Amino acid sequence: MHDARQLVGCEKEVGLRPRSHIAAMAAAVLLSGGMSACSDGRQEPVRIVGSSTIFPFAAKTAETYAERTGVVVVVEQTGSGGGHKLFCSGHASIDATTSSRPQKPSEAALCARNGVAPVIEIRLGNDGIVLARAVGAVPMDIDPLTLYSALARELPTSGLDCTPTPNPYERWSEIDPTLPTDMITVYGPPPTSGTRDAFVETAMEAGARAFPCLAAMEKDTPNIFRSRAHDLREDGRWIDAGENDNALIRTLANAPTTLGVFGFSFLDQNTDKVRGIAMGGVLPSQETIRNKSYPVVRDLFLYLRGGSALWADRGAADYVLEFTSEEASGPGGYLEEIGLIPLSDAERAEMRQRVERAKANAGPRP
Amino acid sequence: MSATETYSDTPIKAAITTAAMEARMRKRRAAERRFRVYGQAAVAFSIAALAWLLISIVSTGASAFTQHWVTLDLTVTAQTNASPNDRRRLADALADVFGEVSDEASRRELLQVISASVATADLRAAQNLSEPLQLIVPASDLTDQYLKGHIDPNLPEDQRKITNRQIEWIAALDAEGRVHRRFNRGLFANPDSRDPERAGLASAIFGSIMIVLIASALALPVGIGAAIYLDSFAPQTGWGGRLTRMLEVNINNLAAVPSIVFGLLGLAVFINFFGLPRSIPLVGGLVLALRMFPTIVIASRASLLAVPVSLTDSALSLGASRMQAVFNHRVPLAAPGMMTGSIIGMAQALGETAPLLMIGMVAFVTTVPSSPMDPATALPVQIFLWSGSAEAAWAERASAAIISLLVVLMFINGIAIILRERLQRRRKL
Numbered sequence: 001m002h003d004a005r006q007l008v009g010c011e012k013e014v015g016l017r018p019r020s021h022i023a024a025m026a027a028a029v030l031l032s033g034g035m036s037a038c039s040d041g042r043q044e045p046v047r048i049v050g051s052s053t054i055f056p057f058a059a060k061t062a063e064t065y066a067e068r069t070g071v072v073v074v075v076e077q078t079g080s081g082g083g084h085k086l087f088c089s090g091h092a093s094i095d096a097t098t099s100s101r102p103q104k105p106s107e108a109a110l111c112a113r114n115g116v117a118p119v120i121e122i123r124l125g126n127d128g129i130v131l132a133r134a135v136g137a138v139p140m141d142i143d144p145l146t147l148y149s150a151l152a153r154e155l156p157t158s159g160l161d162c163t164p165t166p167n168p169y170e171r172w173s174e175i176d177p178t179l180p181t182d183m184i185t186v187y188g189p190p191p192t193s194g195t196r197d198a199f200v201e202t203a204m205e206a207g208a209r210a211f212p213c214l215a216a217m218e219k220d221t222p223n224i225f226r227s228r229a230h231d232l233r234e235d236g237r238w239i240d241a242g243e244n245d246n247a248l249i250r251t252l253a254n255a256p257t258t259l260g261v262f263g264f265s266f267l268d269q270n271t272d273k274v275r276g277i278a279m280g281g282v283l284p285s286q287e288t289i290r291n292k293s294y295p296v297v298r299d300l301f302l303y304l305r306g307g308s309a310l311w312a313d314r315g316a317a318d319y320v321l322e323f324t325s326e327e328a329s330g331p332g333g334y335l336e337e338i339g340l341i342p343l344s345d346a347e348r349a350e351m352r353q354r355v356e357r358a359k360a361n362a363g364p365r366p
Numbered sequence: 367m368s369a370t371e372t373y374s375d376t377p378i379k380a381a382i383t384t385a386a387m388e389a390r391m392r393k394r395r396a397a398e399r400r401f402r403v404y405g406q407a408a409v410a411f412s413i414a415a416l417a418w419l420l421i422s423i424v425s426t427g428a429s430a431f432t433q434h435w436v437t438l439d440l441t442v443t444a445q446t447n448a449s450p451n452d453r454r455r456l457a458d459a460l461a462d463v464f465g466e467v468s469d470e471a472s473r474r475e476l477l478q479v480i481s482a483s484v485a486t487a488d489l490r491a492a493q494n495l496s497e498p499l500q501l502i503v504p505a506s507d508l509t510d511q512y513l514k515g516h517i518d519p520n521l522p523e524d525q526r527k528i529t530n531r532q533i534e535w536i537a538a539l540d541a542e543g544r545v546h547r548r549f550n551r552g553l554f555a556n557p558d559s560r561d562p563e564r565a566g567l568a569s570a571i572f573g574s575i576m577i578v579l580i581a582s583a584l585a586l587p588v589g590i591g592a593a594i595y596l597d598s599f600a601p602q603t604g605w606g607g608r609l610t611r612m613l614e615v616n617i618n619n620l621a622a623v624p625s626i627v628f629g630l631l632g633l634a635v636f637i638n639f640f641g642l643p644r645s646i647p648l649v650g651g652l653v654l655a656l657r658m659f660p661t662i663v664i665a666s667r668a669s670l671l672a673v674p675v676s677l678t679d680s681a682l683s684l685g686a687s688r689m690q691a692v693f694n695h696r697v698p699l700a701a702p703g704m705m706t707g708s709i710i711g712m713a714q715a716l717g718e719t720a721p722l723l724m725i726g727m728v729a730f731v732t733t734v735p736s737s738p739m740d741p742a743t744a745l746p747v748q749i750f751l752w753s754g755s756a757e758a759a760w761a762e763r764a765s766a767a768i769i770s771l772l773v774v775l776m777f778i779n780g781i782a783i784i785l786r787e788r789l790q791r792r793r794k795l
Contacts (some may be wrong), residue, residue: 047644047645056560072731072741075729075730078726101759245754245756269757270756272521326451337474338560338756
């Protein structure tokens, strides 16, 4: 950590004299890209890109890690897809990307083509995708089949005849008489979001499988099954909300008959405004998501660039170690407090080992 | 209307008016009155919209400029010292103050009362743990929101974030005089943090200043130079003239290009081609210089065109060179307008978010940049990041950041107006 000390010293010296900021700036402008005196010998910061769902966790860890060691970690919010693209482009300064879904084969191929190898996959924790309504609204209990019937663009004509018919349902009570008579209106993440991918891949696919003919289709023509399961209604019953979940929560609070889809951490932080909806009789909570009795769960990932790019003393591996430490993502850790759901004890130990091994295999500083 | 009455009494009126003319007059005056009403309505509407915006921002954001602090006297015993980690140690030390706290859930509840991250850091830094330790730490965002009255304690416990026990603890601290409300210096002195109670704008403010300075240093000379050349030196006739006109059309088009395109350009050129790092003010400044350039050219060009040609012509006829005529007579008269254009360009650059998205400035940065090569964010980006975060306290912080951005903008505009006034006065003397 000798770099860290150097960096902190530099920071302090400059921080006390704001005028030197201007001087450094002027110098850099004149040299057009020249380094200021302070930047010489300073190590590049650790750079993390990726998922906006994981951003709060990655940022919190970055802050704690920087406080402890003085190594600067820059966490960028690019979305899962954007993160993989940047990470695999081989841009030397990006050390890791976070992702709310596993890396796709096409992305792995891109990484390999650009010499980003080996890529070390770390699971950070679990996350539930929840459906929620305003606090005062009538509680609901739905299962994946109901959800699929309410939201799929085209439904099978019957359980055995999979000819697509446009979704006829207008109210929840038409699908299941025990549900409220409210109009079906669900706000959820746009197609660019990792949360949307996870939602259609878990909840919607599970609902589709409840139709025997669609289940058979999954075996014969998986591509058609996927589009049948993933295509959501476009007649205004499903509404793509933006990436800003705060706005979504305000919308739900103002319109108690509507539902929203988002990550568990947002539900956890807003229990005063919205309530989770039970899925198959199970309410989303830390417990039910950890033991996977709540049906719509996903893993949160971090992909670290290993091998010669991961210098042992650069701090990237140590940052990920901090991320996987008990104090961060273990039970009672500071990440659990802001909504990350810990992996099991054995899984956490395995992830830590994986990082340690990557660190041991890391190349020397070039 | 009084004017009409005066006229109606004069005898001349009877002599020269006809009924048809009277009717036309009435129509014309009515048209004018209607236009006045439309104008007043438009002004009233824009004032109301602005007032509504400002009031909503200020009413949410004003409370973020103060913050509650808690003074705690802790004794760290050997037993607590043996705790497995810093948070646990803090929780145990706090339990001595607040009474019996044994299970994990209540420990979590307890740590939510004060800023746990600041307190753990202080505890770690404390040298001699055998002596009583006085900690002065910010209240947690939850406590702070509660004490500022943003959480209604009369709601049922499960409909608010704060628990009954936490309210009791806070009341006890308050009764002992351990809670103080102070000016929130950290909001300007601290870099960003994931804890609302210690998040600040320092990184964003310095980042924004660097970006705007770099962008202005590049775009102002080039933009104003280009405008003067196009106005007074570029060929106006023949093939050269056509080329000049085409250039002008293209510059106008450039001003209408969505700003995200400049971000994409910056990504491709500065980061991917030249290999500059992401999220640094230098790249931000370069990209926004491109964004400012057409605005400056267009505004400068318009103010140059407003100067009467006769002025240059008379200078030329008295034997001045073209250079002298332009720089001694034409440019000084156009200078106030050019200045206004430049300021609009700078203000635009200061408020720009979209191009910064592409070059990696939507980032969490916990250091204050000391050179344009250090990672930094910018004010509008910081507002975007804060307003998207989950905890309720961020809404207040984001509004406070908006207020700060508005103040900086007003400051820049103020300087511009003063400079312009002085320039104009000097010309008149």
